[in-house]
Amino acid sequence: MQNFKQSFFNNVLLITGVLCLSTLILLFAGAPPVDAFKHLFLGSLGSWIKFTQVLMAWIPLTLCACGLVYTFRIGLWNIGVEGQVVAGAISATAILRMGVTSGMPELFLVFAFIGGLLGGGLWAVFAGFLKTKGGVNEIFAGLGLNFVAQAITLWLIFGPWKRPGIASMSGTEPFSSEMWLPTLSALRLSPSGLLLTIVALIGTGWVLGRTRLGLALKGIGKNPQAAYLHGLKPDIYMIFAMGLAGGCAGLAGTFQITGVYHRLIPAISSNYGYLALLVVMLANYRVWWTPGIAFFFACLNVGSIQLPMMLQLDSALSGIIQGTLVLGTLFMQAWQVKKKNE
Amino acid sequence: MNNLHFTILTASIVAGAAPIVLAALGETISEKAGVINLSLDGSILLGAMVAFATAYHTHSIFLGFLAGAAAGSLVACLVGFFSIYLGLSQVAVGFVLTLTTRDLAYFFGNPYSRIYGPQTGPWPIPVIHDIPILGPIFFQHSIPVYLSMLMIFLCWWYLYRTPMGLCLRAVGENPGAAYARGTNTRNIQMWYTIMGGLMIGLAGATFSLCTKPGWGRPQGAEGTGWIALAIVIFGGWHPVKAALGAYLFAFLQVMGIQLQGLFPTIPAQVFQVAPFPLMIFTLVLTHVAQKGRVYGTTKFPNILRHIMNILSSSAPAALGKPFRPD
Numbered sequence: 001m002q003n004f005k006q007s008f009f010n011n012v013l014l015i016t017g018v019l020c021l022s023t024l025i026l027l028f029a030g031a032p033p034v035d036a037f038k039h040l041f042l043g044s045l046g047s048w049i050k051f052t053q054v055l056m057a058w059i060p061l062t063l064c065a066c067g068l069v070y071t072f073r074i075g076l077w078n079i080g081v082e083g084q085v086v087a088g089a090i091s092a093t094a095i096l097r098m099g100v101t102s103g104m105p106e107l108f109l110v111f112a113f114i115g116g117l118l119g120g121g122l123w124a125v126f127a128g129f130l131k132t133k134g135g136v137n138e139i140f141a142g143l144g145l146n147f148v149a150q151a152i153t154l155w156l157i158f159g160p161w162k163r164p165g166i167a168s169m170s171g172t173e174p175f176s177s178e179m180w181l182p183t184l185s186a187l188r189l190s191p192s193g194l195l196l197t198i199v200a201l202i203g204t205g206w207v208l209g210r211t212r213l214g215l216a217l218k219g220i221g222k223n224p225q226a227a228y229l230h231g232l233k234p235d236i237y238m239i240f241a242m243g244l245a246g247g248c249a250g251l252a253g254t255f256q257i258t259g260v261y262h263r264l265i266p267a268i269s270s271n272y273g274y275l276a277l278l279v280v281m282l283a284n285y286r287v288w289w290t291p292g293i294a295f296f297f298a299c300l301n302v303g304s305i306q307l308p309m310m311l312q313l314d315s316a317l318s319g320i321i322q323g324t325l326v327l328g329t330l331f332m333q334a335w336q337v338k339k340k341n342e
Numbered sequence: 343m344n345n346l347h348f349t350i351l352t353a354s355i356v357a358g359a360a361p362i363v364l365a366a367l368g369e370t371i372s373e374k375a376g377v378i379n380l381s382l383d384g385s386i387l388l389g390a391m392v393a394f395a396t397a398y399h400t401h402s403i404f405l406g407f408l409a410g411a412a413a414g415s416l417v418a419c420l421v422g423f424f425s426i427y428l429g430l431s432q433v434a435v436g437f438v439l440t441l442t443t444r445d446l447a448y449f450f451g452n453p454y455s456r457i458y459g460p461q462t463g464p465w466p467i468p469v470i471h472d473i474p475i476l477g478p479i480f481f482q483h484s485i486p487v488y489l490s491m492l493m494i495f496l497c498w499w500y501l502y503r504t505p506m507g508l509c510l511r512a513v514g515e516n517p518g519a520a521y522a523r524g525t526n527t528r529n530i531q532m533w534y535t536i537m538g539g540l541m542i543g544l545a546g547a548t549f550s551l552c553t554k555p556g557w558g559r560p561q562g563a564e565g566t567g568w569i570a571l572a573i574v575i576f577g578g579w580h581p582v583k584a585a586l587g588a589y590l591f592a593f594l595q596v597m598g599i600q601l602q603g604l605f606p607t608i609p610a611q612v613f614q615v616a617p618f619p620l621m622i623f624t625l626v627l628t629h630v631a632q633k634g635r636v637y638g639t640t641k642f643p644n645i646l647r648h649i650m651n652i653l654s655s656s657a658p659a660a661l662g663k664p665f666r667p668d
Contacts, residue, residue: 025449028450029450029452077431077433079433079437130622130625130626134625134630135625135628135632135633136626136629137625139433140572140621140622140625141625143568143571143572144572144618144621144622145618145622147565147568147618148618148619150615151611151612151614151615154609154611154612155609155612158608158609274441277437278438281434281438312452313452314451314559316445316446316448316449317445318445319441319445319448320442320445320449322441322442323439323441323442323445324442327424327438327442330424330430330434330435330438331424331428331430333430334428334429334430335428337429338428
């Protein structure tokens with residue numbers, strides 16, 4: 001009870017702090033804070049259309065966050081998630097392009113998701129091999145591969161997959177609508193994407209909380225030496241966790257292709273990979289907290305699109321709020337540990 | 343004619359590499375002391391924005407550079423405080439800060455987008471700028487470019503030829519031993535993290551006041567921080583090698599434009615990611631070389647061994663590991 005009260009008090013303190021800080025930032029930029037917060041709220045939850053936009057951002061964000069929980073559990077900092085989203089998107093596009101003339105769009109849509117899963121997964125497994133066999137820290141390997149994936153995307157858009165006639169930053173030729181992920185007739189919401197994300201969430205929760213695999217990941221994350229002496233092979237589990245994380249990220253990339261953009265664009269990942277890292281950190285690496293925090297972050301992202309139009313502010317305000325929230329949380333956790341030690 | 347072309351090309355490489363050299367040197371200093379400042383990509387942007395805004399309002403380029411340096415060191419100060427004194431993961435704090443400072447720069451920089459502001463002009467060094475070939479390449483630049491060249495030497499000299507530099511490296515290699523000898527490891531780490539951040543901020547100011555004058559979203563400095571991070575590793579945590587890496591990158595940037603004429607289907611951006619595969623390659627090579635040394639069984643061909651000797655080098659032993667002096 002004492003613990004609960006303490007954490008409740010901390011959260012209230014954190015949210016008030018971040019609110020005050022954002023207000024100060026807005027005042028400093030010469031903008032009316034109340035109006036800005038109002039536009040953030042109305043721009044994300046003000047209507048059903050906005051709400052579905054939030055959900056369409058929530059799907060890839062939560063998928064990436066799900067994957068990251070595996071790698072954080074085993075003690076890996078999978079910063080390469082961004083590149084894994086891109087790798088998944090590229091694989092999905094490749095498969096959809098094969099299916100254009102096949103006459104079986106539904107089948108190839110399913111294949112695209114399998115391909116995206118494998119593409120993202122293999123991209124991550126490569127980083128895992130670099131870590132375990134090549135002695136390359138997963139952070140440096142992941143970062144490097146992010147940029148490589150980005151370069152491959154650009155090359156494909158301007159080279160082999162360019163639009164007939166002109167190649168441009170607007171991306172490849174859009175797919176015909178039979179190859180789009182079906183959406184509800186009135187709203188741009190994809191029920192299958194939503195279902196997939198919920199399945200991934202429950203699956204992640206079950207694997208990590210209820211299976212031997214989850215226990216092994218946790219054990220290795222907490223103490224690799226002890227786990228090794230216990231007969232677990234950290235290397236294999238690390239590669240496996242990377243594969244799972246990459247697979248989830250690849251699904252997110254496939255969703256961006258089939259459900260959102262319907263083509264390959266240079267910024268296909270929409271930075272959801274990096275944002276998902278913040279989500280999982282704020283969730284304190286717990287699975288069941290991620291969907292809520294991802295929803296809040298998606299609200300901020302979608303709502304902030306209003307700021308340039310309504311108040312001539314830059315939409316980066318959402319990122320500032322998200323970043324300060326995570327920094328504040330990290331600070332409080334460290335402060336408590338420090339106090340406990342003294 | 344051909345000669346003139348070569349000098350102009352080389353001079354543009356020297357000028358274009360200036361901010362990357364500064365950022366890579368700053369990161370080298372901070373990593374040599376054992377602290378990874380992962381915030382540098384955002385810090386550079388924040389430094390660029392603050393420098394441009396300050397120079398715009400005060401009409402003083404000097405104050406602009408000062409403000410940029412202050413912004414960089416402030417962010418580094420946060421990284422240092424959270425990781426050194428509170429024991430948080432350096433990577434986590436740095437990563438969150440790189441995203442947050444980038445957004446801060448975009449948010450506050452919005453009113454300064456695409457407006458004309460002050461920028462540094464060329465300042466040829468008297469007498470020696472007339473030397474044929476060398477003069478135009480090295481001595482007809484603006485002051486930040488000279489600063490970047492001077493800093494390469496200064497950093498090397500400080501790290502390897504002064505007692506303070508020895509202390510810095512000792513803290514990065516073995517903080518326990520340094521502590522036992524009476525060094526205040528935390529303060530040393532904090533100090534060099536801030537110094538590194540200062541140079542990273544200067545790199546940002548060099549962008550917005552010299553190399554790519556002005557501010558906007560995107561400014562054009564995006565991604566430089568990650569490239570500098572890769573170059574530090576590729577350069578084996580050695581200031582001179584890191585600077586050479588930065589020049590190599592600037593060379594690729596210039597050649598990318600030239601190469602695009604040869605391969606029109608490959609966008610110039612593709613050539614610019616070269617530092618990243620090179621970084622991974624260097625790390626793998628280092629790992630293999632060390633394994634070979636330990637077991638003494640692996641035989642390599644001579645050429646490969648030479649490449650290994652040049653490239654392989656080990657990270658500061660305590661890099662990224664928090665040290666608790668109790």
